[in-house]
Amino acid sequence: MARFGMVIDTGRCVGCDAxxxxxxxxxxxxxxxxxxxxxxxxxxxxxxxxxxxxxxxCFHCDAPPCVRACPSNALSKRPDGVVEVDKDRCCGVKxxxxxxxxxxxxxxxxxxxxxxxxxxxxxxxxxxxxxxxxILKCDFCSERLMRGVSPACVEACPVSxxxxxxxxxxxxxxSQLVKKGAxxxxxxxxxxxxxxxxxx
Amino acid sequence: xxxxxxxxTFLIQPRSVHVWGGAWxxxxxxxxxxxxxxxxxxxxxxxxxxxxxxxxxxxxxVFLGALIIxxxxxxxxxxxxxxxxxxxxxxWISRGVxxxxxxxxxxxxxxxxGSFSPERESLTRILSLIAVLAALLVIIYxxxxxxxxxxxxxxxxxxxxxxxxxxAAGGLxxxxxxxxxxxxxxxxxxxxxxxxxxxxxxxxxxGIHLGQIAESTRRETIELLLRGKLRIWFIGGYMIIGxxxxxxLSVVGPSLDxxxxxxxxLLAGILALLGIxxxxxxxxxAGIKPALI
Numbered sequence: 069m070a071r072f073g074m075v076i077d078t079g080r081c082v083g084c085d086a087x088x089x090x091x092x093x094x095x096x097x098x099x100x101x102x103x104x105x106x107x108x109x110x111x112x113x114x115x116x117x118x119x120x121x122x123x124x125x126c127f128h129c130d131a132p133p134c135v136r137a138c139p140s141n142a143l144s145k146r147p148d149g150v151v152e153v154d155k156d157r158c159c160g161v162k163x164x165x166x167x168x169x170x171x172x173x174x175x176x177x178x179x180x181x182x183x184x185x186x187x188x189x190x191x192x193x194x195x196x197x198x199x200x201x202x203i204l205k206c207d208f209c210s211e212r213l214m215r216g217v218s219p220a221c222v223e224a225c226p227v228s229x230x231x232x233x234x235x236x237x238x239x240x241x242x243s244q245l246v247k248k249g250a251x252x253x254x255x256x257x258x259x260x261x262x263x264x265x266x267x268x
Numbered sequence: 269x270x271x272x273x274x275x276x277t278f279l280i281q282p283r284s285v286h287v288w289g290g291a292w293x294x295x296x297x298x299x300x301x302x303x304x305x306x307x308x309x310x311x312x313x314x315x316x317x318x319x320x321x322x323x324x325x326x327x328x329x330v331f332l333g334a335l336i337i338x339x340x341x342x343x344x345x346x347x348x349x350x351x352x353x354x355x356x357x358x359x360w361i362s363r364g365v366x367x368x369x370x371x372x373x374x375x376x377x378x379x380x381x382g383s384f385s386p387e388r389e390s391l392t393r394i395l396s397l398i399a400v401l402a403a404l405l406v407i408i409y410x411x412x413x414x415x416x417x418x419x420x421x422x423x424x425x426x427x428x429x430x431x432x433x434x435x436a437a438g439g440l441x442x443x444x445x446x447x448x449x450x451x452x453x454x455x456x457x458x459x460x461x462x463x464x465x466x467x468x469x470x471x472x473x474x475g476i477h478l479g480q481i482a483e484s485t486r487r488e489t490i491e492l493l494l495r496g497k498l499r500i501w502f503i504g505g506y507m508i509i510g511x512x513x514x515x516x517l518s519v520v521g522p523s524l525d526x527x528x529x530x531x532x533x534l535l536a537g538i539l540a541l542l543g544i545x546x547x548x549x550x551x552x553x554a555g556i557k558p559a560l561i
Contacts, residue, residue, distance in 0.1 A: 100275050107560065109280035122280055137416065139362040141355045143542060161341045161354060163361050166287040169418035169557060236281045253560045257418050267561075 071149035072208055072233035073262035074222070075245040076123050076203030080229035083108055083121040090224030091125070094209055095113060096194020099182050101174040103206040104221045105237040125221065125228070126151060126172040126206035127252070134164035142203070149209050149235075149262055158202035165203070174204045208232075235262060271336060282488050285419055285555035294549035295411045296336035298438065300368070301431060302544060304403035305439025307375060311396040313457075321392030325378045327372070330406065334368045360416055371402035408436040410468050419555040420482035421489045430473050434544050439467035440535065441514075443539035448533045460521025460533060464518035471511045474547070484558035501508070502550040510543010 076090035083106050091097070091104035104125040111118045134152050135143045142157035143164055167172045176198050180190040198204060217223070222230040233240040242250075242264075253258035277283055307326035342352060342365065355362045358375075378395035381388050411428035439461040447459060481489055493502040517536035521529055 102276065105276065105278065107278055107280045120280065120561070124560065133416075133418065137361070138359045139352055139355050139359040139365065155352075159342065161286045161361060163359065163413070166285055166417045166555075170560065171276045171283060171557070221505075233289075254558065255417075265561075 069147045070234035071236045073242050075231040075242045075250045075264045077229045077266040079268040080227045081121040084229055086224045086226055087123055087221035090220040094220035101204055114241055127170050127263040130260035131166040137163040137167035152207045153205055155199045155202045160201040169254050176200055176204050179234050182210055227241055278561055280523045280560050282556045289553045291549055294338055295547055296333045296426055297548050298545045300330050300333025301407045301435030302438025304406040305435040306442040308403050309401045309439050309443050314332055322389055327375045337352055360409055360412040367402045367405035371399055371406050374399035394514050408432050420485045421554055424477055424480055426473060426477045435469045437470060437540060438465060438544045441537040444533055445537040447560045448530050460518035460522050464515045467515050485556040488556050489554050493535050493550060498553055499548045505546025506543050506550060509539050510546050514540040
């Protein structure tokens with residue numbers, strides 16, 4: 069069985085947030101919830117300044133602390149490595165949100181859209197997938213994976229800084245990039261994430 | 269446009285944990301912890317006796333704390349969460365809620381048997397003993413939940429011990445209040461002196477705890493607690509009002525007579541309880557996760 073993973077080349081990322089928007093389009097997330105987003109940091113003093121972009125999403129850890137923390141077993145790790153949430157079991161206690169070192173889980177509070185309580189037709193369509201009072205998280209676009217298509221954030225990236233594939237297949241591009249030095253962030257958390265980064 | 273706040277940040281920096289950071293959570297954990305410790309004292313010191321109001325008072329405090337926890341976290345829009353007890357093998361929240369449930373059932377049964385069938389004393393004692401064990405878990409489980417998160421300020425094995433010590437102090441403060449107000453005969457332990465010792469030990473443990481915070485968020489956490497918006501709670505509410513003043517009052521109080529003694533010891537008990545709330549509020553609100561890079 070494949071173990072899906074991703075390598076993100078931060079040297080290529082230009083912080084355009086195309087991935088953020090593609091994820092929002094794909095998953096129809098409500099206001100305030102971004103399952104994929106780009107963090108940034110400015111360093112140095114003028115004229116020696118540097119801006120670092122760090123695209124983040126759920127890291128689909130091998131030892132996911134969210135799964136351990138969930139009191140209702142709503143979170144689970146699939147054989148393909150994807151950590152997913154069962155909305156029927158989720159009790160909204162937010163233990164997973166506190167347990168995740170990467171802030172990759174989000175709480176869906178209510179069915180308020182971008183223009184208030186009156187949802188637009190597209191919001192009504194998308195929000196029917198979500199249940200208020202439960203957790204929303206990235207599932208590597210499972211619907212797309214089932215069709216053999218990469219996650220939306222990977223396809224949308226204009227500079228191709230994201231690589232997606234089976235990290236346990238030694239011939240895959242992600243596996244080779246990991247061998248070349250792609251590394252996870254916060255390794256001290258001990259979660260063994262499936263998302264790796266290439267830093268300049 | 270909707271003004272909903274973004275969950276999370278766009279900056280690579282240490283991030284505050286906004287889960288469990290409110291006054292209601294601090295109140296819930298203070299009530300359930302102190303109430304559970306008070307129950308343990310009442311059950312083990314046998315100071316109440318049949319028909320005593322102390323056991324219902326202790327059980328009531330734990331229930332009040334549990335009610336707040338249930339209202340805040342374990343229900344959503346009035347719907348009770350049917351799947352809550354399924355992850356006992358891994359989740360400290362599951363274990364804590366189960367302990368709360370066991371404590372509630374056993375303590376109420378023990379109280380009812382003790383009140384209506386006083387001749388079944390041995391059964392009452394066994395049930396009370398098991399309820400005390402459940403109470404112990406009720407006291408320490410918030411510390412275990414917090415210490416299993418990636419927040420460096422919380423991620424220490426000292427935290428459950430601190431919850432135990434502060435709840436023990438809270439239980440003693442309630443015991444002191446009840447004793448001073450004439451609700452019970454003098455227990456076998458010197459309550460004011462023990463309370464002072466526990467408060468001092470708690471402060472010492474927290475000092476060691478602060479020194480153990482990992483480098484990644486140490487500066488931010490200490491800044492927040494000692495110079496930031498939480499200083500009023502941590503320095504004022506916990507260290508001064510909640511520890512220093514009650515310790516002095518608990519040491520001075522027993523040497524006084526009459527109304528002065530009553531007043532000083534009452535104040536010591538009340539301030540100690542306020543301190544426990546302040547400590548938990550500061551602790552819960554100062555959770556910071558380290559920056560990703």
